[in-house]
Amino acid sequence: MNQQLKQDLHSYPQILGAVEQNAETFLNNLEEWPTAVAPPQLPLADLPAQSAGALAALHEFQQRFGSLMVASTGPRYWGFVTGGTTPAALAGDWLTSLYDQNTQSASQTGDVSAIVEFEALQLLRQLLNLPAHFFGGFVTGATMSNFTCLAVARQWYGQERGVDIAEAGVFALKDLKVLAAQAHSCVYKDLAMLGLGRSSLHKVKLLPNNREAMDVADLEAQLIALNGEPCIVCASGGTVNTVDFDDMQAIAALKAKYNFWWHIDAAFGGFAACSPQYAHLLKGWEQADSIAVDLHKWLNVPYDSAVVLIQEKHLNLQLNTFQNAHAAYLGDPKANFNYLNFLPENSRRMRALPAWMSLMAYGQEGYRDIVERNIACAQWLGSLIEGSDVFQLLAPVRLNCVCFTLKDQPQEKVSQFLSTLVARGVVYMTPTVYLGQASIRAALVNWQTTETDVEMAWGEMNEVISEILAPI
Numbered sequence: 001m002n003q004q005l006k007q008d009l010h011s012y013p014q015i016l017g018a019v020e021q022n023a024e025t026f027l028n029n030l031e032e033w034p035t036a037v038a039p040p041q042l043p044l045a046d047l048p049a050q051s052a053g054a055l056a057a058l059h060e061f062q063q064r065f066g067s068l069m070v071a072s073t074g075p076r077y078w079g080f081v082t083g084g085t086t087p088a089a090l091a092g093d094w095l096t097s098l099y100d101q102n103t104q105s106a107s108q109t110g111d112v113s114a115i116v117e118f119e120a121l122q123l124l125r126q127l128l129n130l131p132a133h134f135f136g137g138f139v140t141g142a143t144m145s146n147f148t149c150l151a152v153a154r155q156w157y158g159q160e161r162g163v164d165i166a167e168a169g170v171f172a173l174k175d176l177k178v179l180a181a182q183a184h185s186c187v188y189k190d191l192a193m194l195g196l197g198r199s200s201l202h203k204v205k206l207l208p209n210n211r212e213a214m215d216v217a218d219l220e221a222q223l224i225a226l227n228g229e230p231c232i233v234c235a236s237g238g239t240v241n242t243v244d245f246d247d248m249q250a251i252a253a254l255k256a257k258y259n260f261w262w263h264i265d266a267a268f269g270g271f272a273a274c275s276p277q278y279a280h281l282l283k284g285w286e287q288a289d290s291i292a293v294d295l296h297k298w299l300n301v302p303y304d305s306a307v308v309l310i311q312e313k314h315l316n317l318q319l320n321t322f323q324n325a326h327a328a329y330l331g332d333p334k335a336n337f338n339y340l341n342f343l344p345e346n347s348r349r350m351r352a353l354p355a356w357m358s359l360m361a362y363g364q365e366g367y368r369d370i371v372e373r374n375i376a377c378a379q380w381l382g383s384l385i386e387g388s389d390v391f392q393l394l395a396p397v398r399l400n401c402v403c404f405t406l407k408d409q410p411q412e413k414v415s416q417f418l419s420t421l422v423a424r425g426v427v428y429m430t431p432t433v434y435l436g437q438a439s440i441r442a443a444l445v446n447w448q449t450t451e452t453d454v455e456m457a458w459g460e461m462n463e464v465i466s467e468i469l470a471p472i
């Protein structure tokens with residue numbers, strides 16, 4: 001064995017101790033840690049010829065990158081839809097690396113880490129009030145979850161047309177339509193990756209009054225026009241700008257009349273189900289064929305984590321879609337369940353453990369508190385904006401996102417305001433375009449966010465706006 005590796009083998013206490021020290025410094029200072037840094041011009045390092053060991057590599061990382069890490073896991077990182085990491089989830093993530101299982105099967109002698117995945121899925125279904133007939137698995141994020149669900153939907157579509165698409169390929173498909181109103185950008189990417197093409201998505205009209213939810217009457221008209229031909233309906237369980245929800249009950253009623261696969265992208269909005277106050281937004285979603293839920297958002301586990309939830313009755317379609325070619329060393333896919341025949345990836349880390357740990361640690365009560373507190377904070381920020389002379393709220397705060405702009409100011413001022421705000425490093429928000437105008441989104445999904453953070457952010461927003469609107 002290489003001398004340095006041998007030395008590291010006997011230095012775990014020092015190496016892990018140094019990492020713990022690193023973690024303590026970061027976590028103890030997270031409140032003040034900047035939410036953004038200016039990207040430095042760092043030359044890329046060369047591969048060392050000699051072995052220097054783990055502590056030297058850690059030192060190098062801390063020197064060059066440590067202070068450049070941003071507080072994306074902190075309470076005022078409101079960009080994109082970025083969750084933090086609960087203490088239990090962090091512990092679970094570290095253990096995932098420690099054990100380094102390749103999560104596959106739960107039925108053969110050998111690795112049994114899939115049981116952790118089955119249990120995590122059960123805990124999640126119970127949190128989200130979904131029936132046990134949703135079978136699932138862990139993937140890296142909602143993009144991959146939507147991809148996986150739509151891949152099985154594609155297989156279902158082929159079956160309806162008498163074609164095994166997994167065997168024959170997409171060439172055998174004609175006229176596949178995906179009907180959606182305000183699909184997330186990643187759905188278009190998924191359709192491209194699936195060989196269906198972005199143009200397979202046909203827009204359903206939106207409801208009037210600047211809503212981002214689908215007009216179900218228009219959806220029905222498009223279904224009638226298909227004259228019994230199958231299609232895929234992709235519903236939104238929370239849009240990114242205004243967190244609008246498609247009417248799940250109305251779509252469920254259409255499912256009884258028309259022939260479609262119903263998929264829901266509930267990447268973060270699915271967590272409304274944790275709260276009796278907001279669960280009505282998803283009423284009827286349990287009748288969908290497939291649902292995508294991101295866990296590195298509102299569950300507050302580290303990246304990369306999301307689940308695919310597909311009705312168990314479609315298990316054969318899922319197997320047909322993702323089955324490996326027969327390989328003796330992988331066993332018989334029909335005789336023994338193995339995740340590598342049900343999801344896009346073959347080898348996978350024990351991705352479910354952080355979620356398992358966090359769900360076990362905080363349960364129904366803990367998650368309901370996170371979700372309701374985030375929503376209350378977002379609503380408060382929304383009401384401050386609504387009462388202001390300089391900011392303009394662009395949509396009601398339906399859940400956890402605040403979408404706003406500057407009153408009577410040109411687009412450049414909105415960009416200047418946002419870049420100045422972000423550069424100060426106290427609160428992070430991201431730009432968007434809503435109703436054709438330059439706008440800003442604040443998405444609150446962090447377990448640590450409190451009213452104090454809203455106060456701090458509001459203070460910052462007002463300082464920045466006074467600065468940029470001050471007469472020169």
Ligand SMILES: Cc1ncc(COP(=O)(O)O)c(C=O)c1O
Nearest residue numbers: 081141142143144184186240267
């Ligand atoms: C509604 C929705 N769908 C899909 C995604 C993509 O998620 P990911 O980046 O985890 O792949 C997001 C991300 O914000 C989202 O909000």
